[in-house]
Amino acid sequence: MSEYVLNALLFVDMAAFLAVLFMHLIKKDSHLIWLYALQSMATGLFLLGTGIAEEERSLIMVAALTIIIKAIAAPIFFFRLMDRFGSHGSSSSYLSTPVTLAALMALVMFAYSSVFQILGMLLPGTVGSFPLSLAAIFMAIFLMINRRGVFSQMIGILALENSIVLLTACIGIKQPIALEVGIISDIALWIVIANAFISMIYRQFGSLSTSDLKQLTEE
Amino acid sequence: MTLFFSLIQIVAIPAISPLFVGIIRKLKARMQSRVGADIFQPYRDLSKLFKKDEIISKDASWITKIAPYIIFTVTVVVGAAVPIVTTIIPSFTPGFSLLPLSDFIVMVYLLALGTFFLALAGMDSGSGFGGFGSSREMMVAALAEGGLFFSLLVASVASGSGHVPSMVVSLQTLPFTSFMPLIVAFLAFFIALLAENNRFPVDNPSTHLELTMIHEAMILEYSGKRLALMEWATANKLVIFIALGANIFFPWGVAASLEGHAILLAFVLFSLKTGALLFSIAFIESTMAKFRVFRVPDLLFTSFVLAVTALCIIITF
Amino acid sequence: MMTTFLVAVPLATACLIGFLLPAKSVRFIGWSAIFASSLDFLLALFIVPRVVSVGSTGPAFWLSLDALAAFLVLIITLVGFFASLYSVGYLQAEVEKGIIGPNRVRQYFLLFELFMFAMLLAVSTTHPVVMWIAIEATTLSTAFLISFYNKPSATEAAWKYLILNSLGLLLSLLGTLIFLALPQIQTGITDWSMLQASAASFHPLAVKIAFVFILVGYGTKVGLVPLHTWKPDTYAKAPTPMAGLLASVLINVALFGILRFKTVTDASIGTGFSSGLFVMFGTISIVLAALIIFIQKNYKRMLAYSGIEHAGIMALGFGFGGIGTFAALLHMLYHALVKAMLFFTAGNIFLKYSTTKMKQITGVLSVLPLSSVLFFGGFIAIAGLPPFGIFATKLLILSAGMMSYPWISGIVLFALAVVFFGFFRHVTAMLFGPIPQDIEPGESNMLTKIPIVLMAAIIIIVSFDLPETISSIVTAAAASLTQPF
Numbered sequence A: 001m002s003e004y005v006l007n008a009l010l011f012v013d014m015a016a017f018l019a020v021l022f023m024h025l026i027k028k029d030s031h032l033i034w035l036y037a038l039q040s041m042a043t044g045l046f047l048l049g050t051g052i053a054e055e056e057r058s059l060i061m062v063a064a065l066t067i068i069i070k071a072i073a074a075p076i077f078f079f080r081l082m083d084r085f086g087s088h089g090s091s092s093s094y095l096s097t098p099v100t101l102a103a104l105m106a107l108v109m110f111a112y113s114s115v116f117q118i119l120g121m122l123l124p125g126t127v128g129s130f131p132l133s134l135a136a137i138f139m140a141i142f143l144m145i146n147r148r149g150v151f152s153q154m155i156g157i158l159a160l161e162n163s164i165v166l167l168t169a170c171i172g173i174k175q176p177i178a179l180e181v182g183i184i185s186d187i188a189l190w191i192v193i194a195n196a197f198i199s200m201i202y203r204q205f206g207s208l209s210t211s212d213l214k215q216l217t218e219e
Numbered sequence B: 001m002t003l004f005f006s007l008i009q010i011v012a013i014p015a016i017s018p019l020f021v022g023i024i025r026k027l028k029a030r031m032q033s034r035v036g037a038d039i040f041q042p043y044r045d046l047s048k049l050f051k052k053d054e055i056i057s058k059d060a061s062w063i064t065k066i067a068p069y070i071i072f073t074v075t076v077v078v079g080a081a082v083p084i085v086t087t088i089i090p091s092f093t094p095g096f097s098l099l100p101l102s103d104f105i106v107m108v109y110l111l112a113l114g115t116f117f118l119a120l121a122g123m124d125s126g127s128g129f130g131g132f133g134s135s136r137e138m139m140v141a142a143l144a145e146g147g148l149f150f151s152l153l154v155a156s157v158a159s160g161s162g163h164v165p166s167m168v169v170s171l172q173t174l175p176f177t178s179f180m181p182l183i184v185a186f187l188a189f190f191i192a193l194l195a196e197n198n199r200f201p202v203d204n205p206s207t208h209l210e211l212t213m214i215h216e217a218m219i220l221e222y223s224g225k226r227l228a229l230m231e232w233a234t235a236n237k238l239v240i241f242i243a244l245g246a247n248i249f250f251p252w253g254v255a256a257s258l259e260g261h262a263i264l265l266a267f268v269l270f271s272l273k274t275g276a277l278l279f280s281i282a283f284i285e286s287t288m289a290k291f292r293v294f295r296v297p298d299l300l301f302t303s304f305v306l307a308v309t310a311l312c313i314i315i316t317f
Numbered sequence C: 001m002m003t004t005f006l007v008a009v010p011l012a013t014a015c016l017i018g019f020l021l022p023a024k025s026v027r028f029i030g031w032s033a034i035f036a037s038s039l040d041f042l043l044a045l046f047i048v049p050r051v052v053s054v055g056s057t058g059p060a061f062w063l064s065l066d067a068l069a070a071f072l073v074l075i076i077t078l079v080g081f082f083a084s085l086y087s088v089g090y091l092q093a094e095v096e097k098g099i100i101g102p103n104r105v106r107q108y109f110l111l112f113e114l115f116m117f118a119m120l121l122a123v124s125t126t127h128p129v130v131m132w133i134a135i136e137a138t139t140l141s142t143a144f145l146i147s148f149y150n151k152p153s154a155t156e157a158a159w160k161y162l163i164l165n166s167l168g169l170l171l172s173l174l175g176t177l178i179f180l181a182l183p184q185i186q187t188g189i190t191d192w193s194m195l196q197a198s199a200a201s202f203h204p205l206a207v208k209i210a211f212v213f214i215l216v217g218y219g220t221k222v223g224l225v226p227l228h229t230w231k232p233d234t235y236a237k238a239p240t241p242m243a244g245l246l247a248s249v250l251i252n253v254a255l256f257g258i259l260r261f262k263t264v265t266d267a268s269i270g271t272g273f274s275s276g277l278f279v280m281f282g283t284i285s286i287v288l289a290a291l292i293i294f295i296q297k298n299y300k301r302m303l304a305y306s307g308i309e310h311a312g313i314m315a316l317g318f319g320f321g322g323i324g325t326f327a328a329l330l331h332m333l334y335h336a337l338v339k340a341m342l343f344f345t346a347g348n349i350f351l352k353y354s355t356t357k358m359k360q361i362t363g364v365l366s367v368l369p370l371s372s373v374l375f376f377g378g379f380i381a382i383a384g385l386p387p388f389g390i391f392a393t394k395l396l397i398l399s400a401g402m403m404s405y406p407w408i409s410g411i412v413l414f415a416l417a418v419v420f421f422g423f424f425r426h427v428t429a430m431l432f433g434p435i436p437q438d439i440e441p442g443e444s445n446m447l448t449k450i451p452i453v454l455m456a457a458i459i460i461i462v463s464f465d466l467p468e469t470i471s472s473i474v475t476a477a478a479a480s481l482t483q484p485f
Helices: A003-023 A029-054 A057-084 A095-112 A114-121 A130-148 A150-171 A178-204 B002-031 B041-051 B063-082 B106-122 B130-159 B164-172 B174-198 B224-249 B260-287 B292-315 C002-020 C026-054 C067-097 C101-125 C128-146 C153-181 C192-195 C204-222 C230-237 C240-269 C272-294 C299-320 C322-354 C369-383 C389-404 C406-431 C448-463 C466-482
Strands: B090-092
Touching: A003 A130, A003 A150, A003 C466, A029 A150, A029 B174, A057 A150, A057 A178, A057 C299, A095 A114, A095 B292, A095 C369, A114 A130, A114 C204, A130 A150, A130 C153, A150 C026, A150 C153, A178 B260, A178 C128, A178 C389, B002 B041, B002 B063, B002 B224, B002 B260, B002 C322, B041 B130, B063 B106, B063 B224, B106 B130, B106 B164, B106 B224, B130 B164, B130 B174, B130 B224, B130 B292, B164 B224, B164 C369, B174 B224, B174 B292, B224 B260, B260 C204, B260 C448, C002 C026, C002 C101, C026 C067, C026 C466, C067 C101, C067 C240, C067 C322, C067 C448, C067 C466, C101 C128, C101 C240, C128 C204, C128 C240, C153 C204, C192 C240, C204 C240, C204 C299, C230 C240, C230 C299, C240 C272, C240 C299, C240 C322, C272 C299, C272 C406, C299 C322, C299 C389, C299 C406, C322 C369, C322 C389, C322 C448, C322 C466, C369 C389, C369 C406, C369 C448, C389 C406, C389 C448
Parallel strands: none
Antiparallel strands: none
């Protein structure tokens, strides 16, 4: 792959990483959806770029499917969901902003450590920067733990899935197209189900903050 | 030639600082759909204040009388060592040059000396507002010091020297891809700039409500020529920070010699860079609300974490 | 051929229930579900001896059963058959009490059949990613079943289930994909045996990383501590037949997933790494579950923690290896049967008393004589008392561990004693004592009684005299798991 394509892929990888980073810092849930759309678009572009550079039709089709479903259809779906809840939808986090940033920095350094170096050498032709995608995985998991709010948990899972797709594309793992389509449709179904649940939670609890979900105790 | 240039270097920053303040006010006015005062208005304000009578509280000690002079002198001295358009340091005789002053640690802590006397002066008059202004200022200064110091430390590690003019020279030749940690460090520096110079979102420089003041509260009891010196010193400090930020983190264009065309190019580029910085300060003042005091430590601690992150990135790569 | 049919039957029934049958005919929906599951069970009864004699059923559309998979198919279809019988009875009772309407019954069975399809697909497929998709499908299909009663607590439990399981499954997807990248060829790995064959050439550190992801991921579904937090809430709030199915069968399917990868890992870096992890997680699970069972106040949650404890025991067995593997596999069968029976009898108690708090339940022995006897019997069995099968498997596992990890076996033995005392305390409190005011004695209907009696009979038969076929298939499965390379 040419130097130019490699640099473009690295740039897209960094955009996805920064999207996950900013998910921790913003306050409103609607911004969270925009950042997720950005990350999905970056993932789709990454797949598209790899597919074009290696001239694999199947990868290009998967990339197109990713962009359509995750970057366009899902955010529209989420925004419609948010409209029904008025202007609720800002959540805080358990840790304050600087401590969150410090924790994220620790996670990124963990991803860059020698423990995971081996993953980049498994297959020939690692593109992009796989420690960034690995760091994005850890940060997405941290997002689910740190932020209050049912929306954050859902976007955390979806961001995690995006980062996993990006990581496998970085390392160079290839799957038959049927399986990729299977995974994407799985996630699409998950999005539908999660949205149904969020509506139910809002109807029954009246808010989308996880601190209100305390019906379950050891009694 | 160098003597002439050295003298210019010493008076440059005090001379242009009211202009910078005037530009910020004009930009702010324009963004808020007002006409705003002329950009040279601060000069007129200063000269008016110099002619006015002074009243000093009878409970004030010698600190109130001396502090403005100390603070102003500190800013002039530090300003003389900041590279504006060139990286040549003025030296008067081989034994007396401003070389030691242009180390970034010396600069940061000389300015801290000024802050110290400012805080003392605020408490000295015995008024309650001065006291709480001083305590708030000390909190902000203590927390901002981390971000300020570490962001300059990042630049120093990247360039391999602690001496500001050499930092500028070596950073000019850095490859583009290793500029990313410097951008992060610049963000940390910018937050520290806003905090140390009493700008939004930490402090409102044009407020008249005493309970929202930090810096203004400390100079509340001053009048006449001492007030003029205090305001001038604040403006000087702003220009020092802006010049440091513009020239260290975006070092392209600073001349390395005293030739005419290099100086001219450097001057143009400097105006562009500082213009951008002044515009962003004015933009922040016009679009954001000031943070409540309990949120300020979070912001300053974020600046510290950003600077430490940039440092880690530089060290490991 | 038979395998394809086996897997397709629940899917076809789901379509039938979903699209063709009108919602009003609750009876017809229930009977079609029972018919489907009995058909599956009969097919399984044919497949298992075939696998014992031939070795594995032939490949057809990526579906092929070896000894381990055939054993799991047997467990799934057996418990599924009883679960469908009991579901019909349970839902009938609830419709009579007015808790749910006929439309919900249709929804229940539709999702039930999809769940069975997903589980059967997961164990019979040969491609690791298809297995992942199937296990993810189990999460998706059961999410709405858990929030079935639409109360806030049920919704919250279902949301917790969905999020935690999806998190775990995504991590296991990462592990799966890394495993598939380990052989240094780009494509062409499409099934387990090919993965295992090239195992020796894997880089050890990469294998370890991938296996940790798999263990954490599928371990969330199994319910190993500390990834177990969704279990008590889910089992307490889900409808009882579904909770029974989740507790008995889904654990085994998730363990199956981990075991498949364990064979690959062991072939690559030897058994030390994975065994150590299994033993560690198993011990922690058993100890924590034992402590919480002792102080538990809600009987459905107590059953959930018992499930966690048994998952720990099975993990311990697989970790100890040797005879422990054989015992753990057999434990899967016994535990599935006993746990399902316990849940069903608990469901009968719930139908009568409408509460899950133990201090409000007394005198069950006089109110529901059949259910209470089987409830008590189930607890004796699950606590590991002779002469039931679980006693034998626990003994075998602990003896396998005595030699290599003596102090762990000691701790586990102590924990199991704590569990037994805890059960005894709670169950006798429930069984004896005065009958509360407004409860009238008598079981709900025929179909809530038949399955538990049949299951009790099967448990007794299998404990005393393990059929030849089952023991040979378990031996073959254990051999495939401990085969040295």
